[in-house]
Amino acid sequence: MLVALLLLLSLSNEVRVNGLCEHNPAPKPRPHTVSILEFGAVGDGKTLNTIAFQNAIFYLKSFADKGGAQLYVPPGTWLTKSFNLTSHLTLFLEKGAVILGSQDPFHWEVVDPLPSYGRGVEVPGGRYQSLINGYMLDDVVITGNSGIIDGMGLAWWELFSSHSLNYSRPHIIELVASDHVVVSNLTFLNAPSYSIHPVYCSNVHIYNVSISAPPESPYTIGIVPDSSDHVCIEDCVIETGYDAIALKSGWDEYGIAYGRPTENVHIRRVHLQASSGSTVAFGSDMSGGISNILVENVYLYNSRSGIEFRTMRGRGGYIKEIVISEVEMENIYTAMAATGYCGSHPDDKFDPDALPLLDHIIFQDMIGTNITVAGSFAGLQESPFTNICLSNINLSINAVSSIPWECSNIFGFSNSVLPKPCPDLETLSDCLSLLSVKGKTSDM
Numbered sequence: 001m002l003v004a005l006l007l008l009l010s011l012s013n014e015v016r017v018n019g020l021c022e023h024n025p026a027p028k029p030r031p032h033t034v035s036i037l038e039f040g041a042v043g044d045g046k047t048l049n050t051i052a053f054q055n056a057i058f059y060l061k062s063f064a065d066k067g068g069a070q071l072y073v074p075p076g077t078w079l080t081k082s083f084n085l086t087s088h089l090t091l092f093l094e095k096g097a098v099i100l101g102s103q104d105p106f107h108w109e110v111v112d113p114l115p116s117y118g119r120g121v122e123v124p125g126g127r128y129q130s131l132i133n134g135y136m137l138d139d140v141v142i143t144g145n146s147g148i149i150d151g152m153g154l155a156w157w158e159l160f161s162s163h164s165l166n167y168s169r170p171h172i173i174e175l176v177a178s179d180h181v182v183v184s185n186l187t188f189l190n191a192p193s194y195s196i197h198p199v200y201c202s203n204v205h206i207y208n209v210s211i212s213a214p215p216e217s218p219y220t221i222g223i224v225p226d227s228s229d230h231v232c233i234e235d236c237v238i239e240t241g242y243d244a245i246a247l248k249s250g251w252d253e254y255g256i257a258y259g260r261p262t263e264n265v266h267i268r269r270v271h272l273q274a275s276s277g278s279t280v281a282f283g284s285d286m287s288g289g290i291s292n293i294l295v296e297n298v299y300l301y302n303s304r305s306g307i308e309f310r311t312m313r314g315r316g317g318y319i320k321e322i323v324i325s326e327v328e329m330e331n332i333y334t335a336m337a338a339t340g341y342c343g344s345h346p347d348d349k350f351d352p353d354a355l356p357l358l359d360h361i362i363f364q365d366m367i368g369t370n371i372t373v374a375g376s377f378a379g380l381q382e383s384p385f386t387n388i389c390l391s392n393i394n395l396s397i398n399a400v401s402s403i404p405w406e407c408s409n410i411f412g413f414s415n416s417v418l419p420k421p422c423p424d425l426e427t428l429s430d431c432l433s434l435l436s437v438k439g440k441t442s443d444m
Contacts, residue, residue, distance in 0.1 A: 024182075024207075034056060035073075036078065039056040045079055070091075072092050078099050084135070090141040095145040098147070099147075101151045116200075116226075117254055119347070128170040130172065134176065141181075149189070173196045173197065174197040175199070182206075183204075185209070190217070195222050198231065206234075207233070210237045211244075219241065219277075223236070224248055225262050226249065231262075238271070241276060242274060250285060250287045252316070261288045261289035262289070262293075268297050279303050280324075281310060283309060283311050286310075295322075297325075298326070298328070301331055306337075308334075311356040323364070325365050328368070333373060335395055338358060340379050365391070365393075374421070388412030390415070390417045406422070412427070413428070
């Protein structure tokens with residue numbers, strides 16, 4: 001036990017995400033601006049404007065070495081198929097501007113699966129390209145004055161629910177292998193699958209966005225940092241069918257081979273609701289690793305699960321050095337959860353001996369009302385979850401609850417926790433003294 005305490009103490013010098021969001025200056029104005037109207041676009045909600053978007057962005061590439069350029073989308077309803085962005089570009093949606101994604105699957109190009117997944121997540125093979133895309137970009141901004149991007153996901157949800165998909169569903173925004181990305185001041189509606197998916201990206205700032213999908217929409221997720229680093233998500237409101245924010249890093253042997261973790265992520269001042277999933281989820285696709293994450297000052301409500309860690313045999317990878325702090329929950333079935341029995345495998349090539357590691361997880365300064373299960377922790381016998389620390393937690397359990405805590409193959413500590421945690425977490429320790437998040441973490 002002493003060794004475990006020393007490990008936690010040493011962690012106080014390792015977690016350095018605090019202050020990450022403070023290092024995100026506002027994007028500079030672009031010296032050149034053109035309107036989508038100049039390229040023949042028609043904002044009637046019926047005319048397909050893909051060629052106008054493509055031509056405008058191709059033209060704006062010429063300004064990349066001149067400070068970049070802005071594509072202005074005025075009020076109107078702009079129907080389009082998928083289109084690709086370019087570096088040093090700002091896509092700006094004015095108030096009253098709505099970009100609509102076409103509901104016709106034949107309008108969506110099929111692209112190769114991500115290498116860290118090996119196949120489409122939902123259907124083996126390729127995947128539909130997302131509505132707004134970028135690959136190996138630098139300095140790209142997607143913003144506006146409360147403009148709207150509507151993924152028109154109903155047709156995709158019906159295909160998914162009826163098992164009629166030919167390829168995995170698209171997302172609203174997917175940026176791949178890009179650096180210095182900003183998404184802000186917009187509303188995202190009805191994503192076919194994910195709303196915002198930065199994958200293999202660095203220096204991503206997502207702020208002041210609203211994301212919404214109906215409670216019954218299948219496996220819709222708000223923001224998915226995936227094998228990405230130095231990510232700040234702040235001041236957002238997200239209400240989705242499945243997860244609000246999900247951190248990922250690849251799937252089984254493909255994620256292990258690709259080997260790019262999600263790390264150095266700061267999430268703060270967000271309001272999250274996840275109808276059938278978790279407000280903040282880690283995994284279950286986490287084979288590249290997830291570490292050095294700070295989630296603070298968040299309000300979670302009307303959801304199946306609050307904070308959840310998911311993994312399974314064959315995943316490999318790790319989830320470690322996670323701090324969850326200053327959390328208010330209301331109407332949550334399970335406040336905190338971690339399971340080693342969640343997910344599926346891409347194929348039969350996974351290594352069943354690739355065991356995941358879940359270690360150094362801190363929950364502190366949390367309150368909750370109308371909670372059914374305070375905590376459900378189920379580690380693997382071959383790889384128990386270790387160094388789970390709970391501090392200053394007060395959850396009001398509702399009358400429906402029969403067992404407020406469920407624990408197996410987990411080892412950790414607690415201090416000032418109500419209801420009283422399971423015996424595996426009863427060893428007295430003050431997480432805040434062991435891991436002084438505010439006092440000892442520093443700028444990265």
